Amino acid sequence: SHYFITLFLLLYHFVCVRGAQVEQSPPSPQSLIIQEGEISVLNCTYEDSVFSYFPWYWQYPGEGPAFLIAIRSGSGVNTSEGRFTVSFNKSAKQFSLTITASRPGDSATYFCAASAQCSAGPCSPYPNLQLRLQPNPAV
Template identity: 70%
Template sequence: MDKILGASFLILWLQLVCVNGQQKEKNDQPQVKQSPQSLTIQEGEISILNCSYENSLFDYFPWYRQYPGKGPAFLIAIRSVVNEVKDGRLTVFLNKSAKQLSLHISASQPGDSATYFCAASAQCSPGTCSLYPNLQPGLQTHPAVQMKYTHIHVCA
């Protein structure tokens, strides 16, 4: 019984270290930056949204799209173990050494006009093990997630 209680306490402590370690980095400065804040392009052109991050522990980078009056919806994601992910007209490129990623939307259409969110999250802090090994794509409530946005308007 003591071993089970001790293991449970250790897991709880690791979870608190993971959460607190992520939130206090750089005096609570934004750890994700996105540019441009607004983008207007012609139909058929490529939209490129850039995102940079500070924390080298970030290893999961989802993008979300939000239409006016709706909630954010998962769009595409990339993990730090790959440099590129493609899904239809969407491509995400990751340059981990530069701590930058970009979302490319080819052949932009008026239906692409929306607000786009770049997010970044980490599964653990220095010296801790991963407590969330099975994160699935989707809008997750996780205190270590940082998000920024860009609004795109596609002109027909």
């Protein structure tokens, strides 16, 4: 039987409260429904060139966000861990998460973040977009 996997993407910027300003843009796609085994690509863009660390998180319903994978702007264009790859395009100010061989367990809410390498103390999450999980009528 075929499983449909629903991926939701939320964008969170992590900014220093020292006065860094962030211009936000919506991530794409905001929701994605794919079949098991397919490749999923989630994209995020950012505006502030001071950002240098770009982590991805995922969250299951009823649980808190969990770290998934990250890339630093000076570490190359791709970082992979298992089926997950994060790609970084500095000139386009975009970073992407690719999931190969998608599984039903990948159905979650995904968060992208951008950080300006500040210590944990003076940084705080800045919410940009909130989405609600909706049941997939095709399943």
